[in-house]
Amino acid sequence: MALGVNQMIDAKIDLIIRGGQVVTPTSTKKADVAIAGEIIAAVTEPGLLSSATQEIDASGRYVLPGAIDSHVHFREPGYTHKENWASGTAAAACGGATSVFEMPNTNPPTGSVEALKLKQDLAGAQAYVDYGIYGLLDENNIDSLEDLIRNGVSGFKCFMGNTFGDLPAPSDGAMLEGFEILASHGYRCTVHAENASIMARRQDRLESAGRGDPLAHLAARPAICAIEAVGRAIAFAEWTGARLHIAHKSSKDALYLIKDAKTRGVDVTVETCPHYLLMTTDDMERLGGLLRVNPPIREPGHGEALWDALHDGTIDMIATDHAPHLPEEKKGKTIWQCDCGFPGVETQMPVMLTQVNAGRLSINQYVQWSAQAPAKAWGCYPQKGVIQSGSDADIVIANLNRGGVVDNAALHSKSKITPWHGFETTASVEYTLVRGRIVVEAGHLVGAPGWGRAVRQQMPAPRPRNTDKTMRAIIDSHGVLQQ
Ligand code: DOR
Ligand code: ZN
Numbered sequence: 001m002a003l004g005v006n007q008m009i010d011a012k013i014d015l016i017i018r019g020g021q022v023v024t025p026t027s028t029k030k031a032d033v034a035i036a037g038e039i040i041a042a043v044t045e046p047g048l049l050s051s052a053t054q055e056i057d058a059s060g061r062y063v064l065p066g067a068i069d070s071h072v073h074f075r076e077p078g079y080t081h082k083e084n085w086a087s088g089t090a091a092a093a094c095g096g097a098t099s100v101f102e103m104p105n106t107n108p109p110t111g112s113v114e115a116l117k118l119k120q121d122l123a124g125a126q127a128y129v130d131y132g133i134y135g136l137l138d139e140n141n142i143d144s145l146e147d148l149i150r151n152g153v154s155g156f157k158c159f160m161g162n163t164f165g166d167l168p169a170p171s172d173g174a175m176l177e178g179f180e181i182l183a184s185h186g187y188r189c190t191v192h193a194e195n196a197s198i199m200a201r202r203q204d205r206l207e208s209a210g211r212g213d214p215l216a217h218l219a220a221r222p223a224i225c226a227i228e229a230v231g232r233a234i235a236f237a238e239w240t241g242a243r244l245h246i247a248h249k250s251s252k253d254a255l256y257l258i259k260d261a262k263t264r265g266v267d268v269t270v271e272t273c274p275h276y277l278l279m280t281t282d283d284m285e286r287l288g289g290l291l292r293v294n295p296p297i298r299e300p301g302h303g304e305a306l307w308d309a310l311h312d313g314t315i316d317m318i319a320t321d322h323a324p325h326l327p328e329e330k331k332g333k334t335i336w337q338c339d340c341g342f343p344g345v346e347t348q349m350p351v352m353l354t355q356v357n358a359g360r361l362s363i364n365q366y367v368q369w370s371a372q373a374p375a376k377a378w379g380c381y382p383q384k385g386v387i388q389s390g391s392d393a394d395i396v397i398a399n400l401n402r403g404g405v406v407d408n409a410a411l412h413s414k415s416k417i418t419p420w421h422g423f424e425t426t427a428s429v430e431y432t433l434v435r436g437r438i439v440v441e442a443g444h445l446v447g448a449p450g451w452g453r454a455v456r457q458q459m460p461a462p463r464p465r466n467t468d469k470t471m472r473a474i475i476d477s478h479g480v481l482q483q
Pocket of ligand 1: 105294
């Protein structure tokens, strides 16, 4: 005789989420979600499960996979007055992000195994949510990339253009050689795609000419910087077969390059951020240095094109570039004296769900762009990024009938200054579960630091190209590097 759902799973169920609308990229269905330990044991029609020790009534709510934010800066080690792993991941949990991928422009930068281990210890002790750690790809650490892979980086970051931390952009030679190595391992490299030399020269010229107003920042970093760098990164990725991820797409201009590359089969994924979708130079004039960010907020028109690119698949996902600084660091006399970036990991979900309510995307697209696409790009799907039996119980219960007003003072980040301050949302995060544990309950942080752990990843098989022309192949074939 066939077993009923209860008989199959009841014995081990620890928690049931009842009566919510469970969302996947292709469906929204009223269902109950049973959780056993850290895993989703079943997603069933409502009412089929008996009881569990813990139950959450999600009626009238949406049950979503937690957001996977592929772009956050948590500042530790090195700049802990701006953020640390505990405050950054607390902000993530409160914003419905259950996994985050953290950037290497800390001090020391995450470009050596020693620096990686230091960061792994800090993250392991403090994190409220799961995390991946990016390794740095720069001019001087090409010989360390494989050691970083062996020691557990999630992927790599290459700063083609200057930003906070002042890490110099690698030469094209080093970048290409780095891509050759990453290609042979199937790893993905995220690029900050802005041309360093154009920006440095223009900023110098503007500063000498006495420009220090907010829009001078945009003038120093026109979209040609992104067009050139995106094109170069795609060329290197296509030649080597390295997987590429383009961070924080801000402008419409380079989208055709990405579209073409995808058509040719280049494994390139792309993120954009809520501030590029929803803010323009008009906000820059209103908010000044607070909105200084790299790449810059652009003129009206770019946001619309980015929305279109999300809808047609040219852009794959939403990330935040969570880049915390203290209020005083955002308020220099001239724009050049304002640190670049602002926090975002906590506001992304309420802001974007507000767009769902406004009809700019469906709740299913939201789940695809915030959870499924990043999980796939970073090799953790279907363990993460979806609500289905067997996946990690990384779940958000969101209320799309109750919003609020974003408030600097309510942020869990140490950086209590956001351009979204005063923004009226129509949706809120009520519960966040990370691997089955309730980390946010009724909007309050209740989790424990140290619960978060490193995301396990399995990237698809490497597909290196032009392997006979890599530095290693050339040198090895002449016996120079025989060990
Ligand atoms: O504005 C930015 N700030 N852009 C980045 O890419 C880095 C970030 C930071 O680390 O502050
Ligand atoms: Zn960033």
